[in-house]
């Protein structure tokens with residue numbers, strides 16, 4: 720039996736039950752990430768240039784929260800799915816935390832399309848530096864400085880050609896815990912539908928853009944869906 724090709728897109732909602740705040744709506748983990756911060760100041764290249772220290776503080780605080788968080792049942796269920804599906808599964812995350820890696824998905828099966836907290840990049844040579852201290856001098860070219868390795872608004876998300884190829888070949892597209900507010904990720908469901916894939920949304924609220932919606936917290940809906948796919 721040939722396995723279907725699956726593309727999974729995750730957003731901040733899959734990490735909410737690990738205690739990490741989402742961007743736009745307060746969850747049990749406290750106020751929304753961007754509450755009290757201007758998105759312009761902490762998530763745009765111009766804001767970063769204007770006040771890099773503010774962005775460094777914002778991302779340093781999130782790195783500390785991620786270090787104290789644990790992957791939840793949804794992350795682990797996707798780890799099981801990734802093990803079973805191998806190269807038939809591509810997990811694209813908008814999240815910059817490392818909970819998917821710690822839940823068992825890594826390497827070529829995982830794309831952090833909006834970057835990751837675990838690395839910093841040099842403003843000049845663009846080389847990634849693992850856990851490099853933002854604001855420090857680049858230890859590779861000794862000419863640039865290190866900035867958060869996250870994709871700001873107005874910057875190009877990572878690995879888009881590979882993501883688009885996977886969406887064109889997908890039999891099943893699953894979006895988990897994302898508001899669908901930010902493009903190009905928010906447009907992936909349309910590409911999947913154009914490729915005649917089945918589309919399933921796992922969220923607390925339905926966006927009505929998918930062929931199927933399953934409501935509830937990710938730690939309930941994701942393990943249930945993975946169990947179905949593995950049976």
Ligand code: BV8
Pocket residue numbers: 729730731732733735736741742743744746762813814815833834869870871872873874875876879895896897898899900901902903904921922923924935936937938
């Ligand atoms: C680009 C940085 C060109 C890292 C982020 C007009 C129309 C279309 C597009 C645009 C436009 N004007 C401007 C644009 C482009 C812009 C954009 O989309 N703007 C929006 C505001 C309109 N996009 C860009 O600039 C992107 N770049 O377009 O370049 C290009 C395009 C294609 C190809 C080449 C070049 C760059 C976008 C990246 C911005 N960086 N973050 C960081 O800080 O983490 S965005 C940030 O918000 C996240 O990274 C994430 O991607 C995004 C969305 O957040 P979500 O993950 O969805 O989280 P949110 O809080 O919104 O929602 C949580 C969800 O979880 C909710 O639905 C909730 O119900 C659910 N939930 C909560 N708890 C649970 C749960 N679900 C299940 N269980 C639970 N327990």
